[in-house]
Amino acid sequence: VSIITLTTDFGSGNPEAGLLRGVIWSITPYARIVDLSHDIPPFTVVEGALLLERCTPYFPDGTIHIAVVDPGVGCARRMLAARLGTQYFVGPDNGLLTLMLQKNPADADIVCLDRPEYWLKQVNPVFHGRDIFAPAAAHLAHGVPLSALGSPISDPMMLSLPRPQRTAQGWRGEIIQIDSFGNLAANVTHEQILELGLAEVFIAGQHIPNIVHTFGDRQPGDLTAMIDGSGHLSICVVNGSAQTRLNCRPGEPVEVKKI
Amino acid sequence: VSIITLTTDFGSGNPEAGLLRGVIWSITPYARIVDLSHDIPPFTVVEGALLLERCTPYFPDGTIHIAVVDPGVGCARRMLAARLGTQYFVGPDNGLLTLMLQKNPADADIVCLDRPEYWLKQVNPVFHGRDIFAPAAAHLAHGVPLSALGSPISDPMMLSLPRPQRTAQGWRGEIIQIDSFGNLAANVTHEQILELGLAEVFIAGQHIPNIVHTFGDRQPGDLTAMIDGSGHLSICVVNGSAQTRLNCRPGEPVEVKKI
Amino acid sequence: VSIITLTTDFGSGNPEAGLLRGVIWSITPYARIVDLSHDIPPFTVVEGALLLERCTPYFPDGTIHIAVVDPGVGCARRMLAARLGTQYFVGPDNGLLTLMLQKNPADADIVCLDRPEYWLKQVNPVFHGRDIFAPAAAHLAHGVPLSALGSPISDPMMLSLPRPQRTAQGWRGEIIQIDSFGNLAANVTHEQILELGLAEVFIAGQHIPNIVHTFGDRQPGDLTAMIDGSGHLSICVVNGSAQTRLNCRPGEPVEVKKI
Numbered sequence: 001v002s003i004i005t006l007t008t009d010f011g012s013g014n015p016e017a018g019l020l021r022g023v024i025w026s027i028t029p030y031a032r033i034v035d036l037s038h039d040i041p042p043f044t045v046v047e048g049a050l051l052l053e054r055c056t057p058y059f060p061d062g063t064i065h066i067a068v069v070d071p072g073v074g075c076a077r078r079m080l081a082a083r084l085g086t087q088y089f090v091g092p093d094n095g096l097l098t099l100m101l102q103k104n105p106a107d108a109d110i111v112c113l114d115r116p117e118y119w120l121k122q123v124n125p126v127f128h129g130r131d132i133f134a135p136a137a138a139h140l141a142h143g144v145p146l147s148a149l150g151s152p153i154s155d156p157m158m159l160s161l162p163r164p165q166r167t168a169q170g171w172r173g174e175i176i177q178i179d180s181f182g183n184l185a186a187n188v189t190h191e192q193i194l195e196l197g198l199a200e201v202f203i204a205g206q207h208i209p210n211i212v213h214t215f216g217d218r219q220p221g222d223l224t225a226m227i228d229g230s231g232h233l234s235i236c237v238v239n240g241s242a243q244t245r246l247n248c249r250p251g252e253p254v255e256v257k258k259i
Numbered sequence: 260v261s262i263i264t265l266t267t268d269f270g271s272g273n274p275e276a277g278l279l280r281g282v283i284w285s286i287t288p289y290a291r292i293v294d295l296s297h298d299i300p301p302f303t304v305v306e307g308a309l310l311l312e313r314c315t316p317y318f319p320d321g322t323i324h325i326a327v328v329d330p331g332v333g334c335a336r337r338m339l340a341a342r343l344g345t346q347y348f349v350g351p352d353n354g355l356l357t358l359m360l361q362k363n364p365a366d367a368d369i370v371c372l373d374r375p376e377y378w379l380k381q382v383n384p385v386f387h388g389r390d391i392f393a394p395a396a397a398h399l400a401h402g403v404p405l406s407a408l409g410s411p412i413s414d415p416m417m418l419s420l421p422r423p424q425r426t427a428q429g430w431r432g433e434i435i436q437i438d439s440f441g442n443l444a445a446n447v448t449h450e451q452i453l454e455l456g457l458a459e460v461f462i463a464g465q466h467i468p469n470i471v472h473t474f475g476d477r478q479p480g481d482l483t484a485m486i487d488g489s490g491h492l493s494i495c496v497v498n499g500s501a502q503t504r505l506n507c508r509p510g511e512p513v514e515v516k517k518i
Numbered sequence: 519v520s521i522i523t524l525t526t527d528f529g530s531g532n533p534e535a536g537l538l539r540g541v542i543w544s545i546t547p548y549a550r551i552v553d554l555s556h557d558i559p560p561f562t563v564v565e566g567a568l569l570l571e572r573c574t575p576y577f578p579d580g581t582i583h584i585a586v587v588d589p590g591v592g593c594a595r596r597m598l599a600a601r602l603g604t605q606y607f608v609g610p611d612n613g614l615l616t617l618m619l620q621k622n623p624a625d626a627d628i629v630c631l632d633r634p635e636y637w638l639k640q641v642n643p644v645f646h647g648r649d650i651f652a653p654a655a656a657h658l659a660h661g662v663p664l665s666a667l668g669s670p671i672s673d674p675m676m677l678s679l680p681r682p683q684r685t686a687q688g689w690r691g692e693i694i695q696i697d698s699f700g701n702l703a704a705n706v707t708h709e710q711i712l713e714l715g716l717a718e719v720f721i722a723g724q725h726i727p728n729i730v731h732t733f734g735d736r737q738p739g740d741l742t743a744m745i746d747g748s749g750h751l752s753i754c755v756v757n758g759s760a761q762t763r764l765n766c767r768p769g770e771p772v773e774v775k776k777i
Binding site: 269273274281282284285301302331332333385389 | 552698745
């Protein structure tokens with residue numbers, strides 16, 4: 001009994017995620033289907049890739065991740081299904097699987113979806129999520145081997161994501177995501193900060209003198225730096241919003257310096 | 260193992276859809292339940308009817324669709340359960356099933372829900388979704404025949420929906436739905452446009468010189484006319500929002516003319 | 519096959535609820551999981567407690583309710599699992615289960631989650647929902663006895679919630695919740711109003727001369743008082759929004775007087 005996850009920019013209030021369930025359950029009636037997010041900002045492939053990186057470790061072997069953030073729908077971009085280690089990915093070839101693939105570079109099989117017998121009979125050129133990706137994933141969940149879904153390829157599109165720069169004293173990175181609490185996630189990782197030992201943070205003209213273990217180490221209202229649930233540096237305000245306090249957006253520079 | 264879909268105006272962030280699941284699973288523990296939308300604009304029956312028309316073809320035989328957009332809750336309006344072809348509908352008698360019924364006019368059984376033994380014991384007059392429609396649908400999913408749920412009727416309420424007018428050169432219709440990408444769906448269908456052969460579109464003072472197959476046929480930012488995933492004429496901006504570009508709302512007139 | 523409900527302040531569009539499903543299904547693959555709400559206002563424990571009170575009666579015996587509205591995450595607050603009558607609760611010890619516990623004061627077992635073998639191996643100090651509460655609930659659903667999850671306690675934190683005051687002529691209460699239709703729920707219950715016989719309502723300078731059975735007893739646009747689906751006094755506008763009409767917020771005083 002497979003698990004299928006959905007990551008899209010369809011918008012939460014819309015019926016598209018329900019339609020994908022109808023298509024999937026028509027093919028494999030017992031699949032368990034879970035929404036990761038339907039509120040990826042429209043056409044923002046990098047947000048989809050970051051979300052998949054963050055979420056996939058918490059799903060069991062065999063999980064199939066459908067990701068449809070697809071500004072190229074109806075254009076000539078390829079469509080993919082992939083095995084990446086013990087999990088699967090189905091979606092457009094636009095870089096969505098970049099970070100998952102970087103984790104499993106040597107242990108992956110990728111095919112280009114070119115076998116219409118595993119799609120819906122009628123394919124609307126602007127809704128490949130419903131008409132191609134959902135049925136392909138459902139057939140995979142139902143036991144069709146990956147190799148039957150299409151021809152092997154070895155050159156999936158990869159995103160060039162902003163990476164932090166090593167400086168004399170530490171790292172220069174940037175904010176890559178902001179959650180609903182207003183916490184700011186930077187592209188500097190726990191491992192990179194551990195290299196430095198004790199460190200201080202500079203952002204938006206503010207100085208945060210150390211990186212604490214958890215909210216409980218500071219007082220409500222304090223601007224705080226810590227490691228978030230996905231292993232990234234997070235700038236937050238205890239019981240408040242760092243986004244509001246600092247008036248920041250993704251791309252805002254962040255400096256981490258060894259003390 | 261039945262599938263039950265939910266279409267309501269409860270609002271996505273609210274617990275009502277969860278409550279319906281509690282009620283349904285208390286009666287039929289293995290039902291698979293899927294949200295189509297809980298963000299139908301409050302009391303907008305026509306939006307619910309359009310959504311059901313669009314979604315039901317993607318669900319397998321035997322699916323039960325609960326629709327609760329119910330401005331008359333607590334008033335004297337009847338409540339229905341219906342078989343329409345191979346699927347089922349449960350909801351108020353206010354026109355929600357108009358479009359489903361128009362597809363299956365000769366192959367339908369409709370009953371008025373008048374058997375309280377298939378409702379919750381306590382019925383709150385303002386929450387029939389939880390107390391009547393959900394349990395009725397759950398009993399249907401669990402094997403109770405439609406005819407046991409109530410007395411047959413033959414005069415369900417039907418909506419009078421705006422239909423496009425045939426003109427000398429083509430069709431005069433209107434925008435009926437706007438999705439989260441800002442694409443504008445008109446009440447002119449693919450079949451009606453095929454009658455014309457090549458066609459051009461006029462909307463909000465703009466002229467769109469042809470109807471293309473897909474986004475890929477135009478450039479990002481282009482105002483474009485095409486056929487959407489539900490078979491309707493769609494006015495869109497490639498990788499943008501036609502709603503923002505044209506400042507349109509449902510009801511905006513659209514002209515389609517044979518070239 | 520257990521049902522697990524989720525009530526959080528994670529925000530609907532975010533992937534956290536999906537992550538909890540991944541964790542739960544990794545431990546107990548057949549659990550049915552239902553979202554009650556992920557839109558509890560951040561850190562608002564009282565809203566979570568009210569929502570659980572309202573929803574739990576509609577779920578079958580054995581249901582496990584995970585509630586994560588947790589301003590103290592990462593601080594020294596305890597974490598709980600509890601049996602309350604025939605259902606279960608898992609969440610922080612901050613008062614979320616106050617109202618459920620008041621319903622079952624003599625029939626409850628409560629443990630403090632202090633057995634890390636039932637948590638994820640890596641626990642992030644700011645995401646106990648994913649790393650502690652979800653796995654603890656999943657083990658409970660999978661058959662681990664409550665007593666194995668931690669040490670018994672008898673002093674869970676209880677909220678002091680606003681209760682209506684008895685006046686010479688009736689009750690003085692306040693608005694405690696506003697739903698997406700703009701209906702205002704007060705902390706005065708059906709039972710308290712029945713004590714009075716016929717009653718009138720005063721709110722925000724307006725006088726409502728009686729409490730009706732249902733919307734159908736008044737005209738569209740009428741300001742109306744009735745009993746809502748959770749058994750509380752509700753101030754509403756038929757087919758409209760009382761919130762907009764009266765410009766009210768939670769805390770607004772409400773007077774109910776015997777006529």
